[in-house]
Amino acid sequence: MSSEISIPEIAQRCDEIRSLLNQYVVGKDSLIELINVALLSDGHILIEGVPGTAKTTIAKAYAKILGYSFNRVQCAVDTQPADILGLRIYDQQKGEFVLRKGPAFANILLIDELNRLNPRTQSAFIEVMSERQVTIEGDRLSLPSPFFVMATQNPYEFEGTFPLIEAQKDRFMYSFTSEYLNPDEELEVLVRLGSGRLDWEKYFAYLEEHSGKADIFSLRDAVTSVHIEERVAAYIRDLVVATRSNGDISLGASTRASIAFYKGSKAVAALRGRDFVTPDDVRTIAPNILQHRMILRREAEIAGITLESVVSDIIRSVEVP
The missing domain is CATH 3.40.50.300 (P-loop containing nucleotide triphosphate hydrolases)
Incomplete structure (x- = not known):
């Protein structure tokens, strides 16, 4: 370390x-x-x-x-x-x-x-x-x-x-x-x-x-030592990619979201006293990373769908490793 x-x-x-x-x-x-x-x-x-x-x-x-x-x-x-x-x-x-x-x-x-x-x-x-x-x-x-x-x-x-x-x-x-x-x-x-x-x-x-x-x-130096397994990194990728194919979203999250997940989930794990990241750490900060990076389709807005509900749906739909 x-x-x-x-x-x-x-x-x-x-x-x-x-x-x-x-x-x-x-x-x-x-x-x-x-x-x-x-x-x-x-x-x-x-x-x-x-x-x-x-x-x-x-x-x-x-x-x-x-x-x-x-x-x-x-x-x-x-x-x-x-x-x-x-x-x-x-x-x-x-x-x-x-x-x-x-x-x-x-x-x-x-x-x-x-x-x-x-x-x-x-x-x-x-x-x-x-x-x-x-x-x-x-x-x-x-x-x-x-x-x-x-x-x-x-x-x-x-x-x-x-x-x-x-x-x-x-x-x-x-x-x-x-x-x-x-x-x-x-x-x-x-x-x-x-x-x-x-x-x-x-x-x-x-x-x-x-x-x-x-x-x-x-x-910060200590946080960088927190480990992310490849399967958890793949889970981060799947969450971000899911925003780009969701039918209620006209603009999904960029690669900056993936980077934010990678860095942020390490910090969450460290705050929980662990030196490794779990999918739960990733889910914890998903709303804070995704909501401001997406744009709802006009039809979804008219139907009363919110970005918050879309993020929740994405988290539920993406398979957890």
Whole structure:
């Protein structure tokens, strides 16, 4: 193994992160689990759903726990590429142009309401997100490492929005649907508020004690040692290929989905304390990998069929090794 960290230690350290987050955040275990998978497999997440569901809080807390820098961009129709990536401005005192780096130069970047960006800015950001470097007036600059993006979009607002095209969605390794808390979780928020446990400043200061204790690079190195048998790799292939022949789908998943399965299922196995991948690990992240990469046929939409139901059907129909 190329890392001093063992597989059981990966699960232990990620459990510690989840425990720290749950002291402040309520009802977000599924998202926290997916973020752990994404960080371990070096992938970005696209989150679709309602606003006000603690996405910013979670991203900021992760950055603090890991000891990394954090920036947030609130997208708008008039946001230009330079507003995110940076530009050169003239410094009168120095008598020269100096580089002003944009918010993209952070380890953890939250792009809020990505679908409010105009198409030109969307394309520029997606390209930089994939290449992890910025070119400003001929100078090529690498983004910080690690570089992790959480992007959100609100599907319930259409005025002043520009939906991502499928090729852009495909650059996100994972997607997640964020929903409202259930009644018990909603009550827990109020109870914590009344007891003073939702004081962000106190919580942020508390996280200072744990800052930088998880070395993400060592964790990733350990995850690469997780073994995938050929029969499980073939199962991944069969799931992806099934999206391309499904009668309700007009556009299936690309090879990027296969790569995401391969990397993500290793992370899932490691989080479960195993050094080998099972078909169940693959199924666990199938919705997060497939749903945002497929397009329903018009007839299927009219019939009320959803991408979620199609993914479920595909998982049931593909033979498990």
